Amino acid sequence: MNPLPLPPDAACALIGPPGSGKSTFARTHFKPTQVISSDFCRALVADDENDQSASADAFDLLHHIADKRMERGRLTVIDATNLRGGERSWLLGRARHWQRPLVAVLFDVPLATVQAQNASRDRVVPAHVVSEFHALLPTVDQLHAEGWDTVHLASPLTHRTSS
Ligand SMILES: Nc1ncnc2c1ncn2[C@@H]1O[C@H](COP(=O)(O)OP(=O)(O)OP(=O)(O)O)[C@@H](O)[C@H]1O
Ligand SMILES: [Mg+2]
Numbered sequence: 001m002n003p004l005p006l007p008p009d010a011a012c013a014l015i016g017p018p019g020s021g022k023s024t025f026a027r028t029h030f031k032p033t034q035v036i037s038s039d040f041c042r043a044l045v046a047d048d049e050n051d052q053s054a055s056a057d058a059f060d061l062l063h064h065i066a067d068k069r070m071e072r073g074r075l076t077v078i079d080a081t082n083l084r085g086g087e088r089s090w091l092l093g094r095a096r097h098w099q100r101p102l103v104a105v106l107f108d109v110p111l112a113t114v115q116a117q118n119a120s121r122d123r124v125v126p127a128h129v130v131s132e133f134h135a136l137l138p139t140v141d142q143l144h145a146e147g148w149d150t151v152h153l154a155s156p157l158t159h160r161t162s163s
Contacts, residue, residue: 016107019118
């Protein structure tokens with residue numbers, strides 16, 4: 001994969017539906033401590049990264065860790081879908097509070113590719129859920145309008161369409 005240059009104090013959201021490659025990308029580009037994953041936080045509070053009933057507690061934890069890292073000016077990467085409701089607005093607000101550069105990485109992966117990747121892994125999310133999340137993908141212009149300083153498209157950074 002090509003390198004992804006980020007300011008060392010950036011607040012970064014990976015944005016994409018289940019199966020789009022966010023965690024794979026995070027493992028390639030960042031140190032484990034720089035990535036805060038909603039799945040891992042679910043596992044920390046409920047011993048099960050798929051336990052959706054633990055989501056509220058998991059996001060409380062995710063927010064707490066992210067806020068501490070941003071206060072300290074440490075690179076903070078949020079590995080969650082970041083597609084629903086307040087998920088992005090929370091990070092926008094807190095990163096502005098700590099005056100950290102806001103970077104979005106948009107997983108602009110075609111639905112058919114996401115469905116195929118999802119279907120071929122151990123933890124398969126129901127296909128209709130993947131479709132519902134995929135339909136929520138914002139455009140680059142929408143992300144800039146929300147206030148993200150930099151928006152990277154994931155596809156040119158991965159081997160699928162690297163040029
Ligand atoms: N660039 C890629 N090319 C081909 N396959 C990929 C690529 N990125 C990820 N995959 C594969 O797609 C599957 C899903 O990837 P991954 O678990 O990283 O998705 P995710 O966005 O983190 O999903 P979730 O939101 O459910 O955690 C994995 O099997 C992974 O190996
Ligand atoms: Mg993941």
